[in-house]
Amino acid sequence: MGFFNEKTDFLWWLMISNDVNAVRVILSLLHSEKVERRHTQDGSGGVRPSDQRGVGLTLANAWGVLAMEKFSNKFESVPVTGTTRATLSKQTQTVDWNTSPKGKVSQLPWPAKREDLSFSHQGTGKPWLTIQSLAPFL
Secondary structure, eight states, X not given: OOOTTTTTOOBGGGTBOHHHHHHHXXXXXXXXXXHHHTTTTTTTTTTSOSSTTOOSOHHHHHHHHHHHHHHHHHHOOSOOOSEEEEEETTEEEEEETTTOTTOOOOOOOOXXXXXXXXXXXXXXXXXXXXXXXXXXXX
């Protein structure tokens, strides 16, 4: 999440930063009807560090924890059960949430040509997915 004024909004001596603003926006929007209709797919977008070094202010971390707790209470109250499948190039990886309640890392080989990556979930709840592509350093 970015703001048009984020370059001038890093006022650490006033405990203000883009990260603080982002998590406060998320907290404010949790009561919005539009957020519920969108299924809250970007809920954690504001809580992630804005750069590779991490969040710069302790206040941003505190607001982030509060935002994720409230987000989870509102939109993740149904536990994830059943199975989730990832398919790429006719190869499938499955997560059984009954045997892996915290999820697991699945790896699919990189396809030789362009292929679609698809996911399906059978069961309750709405699991989160993190997708990462790895390529060798040449």
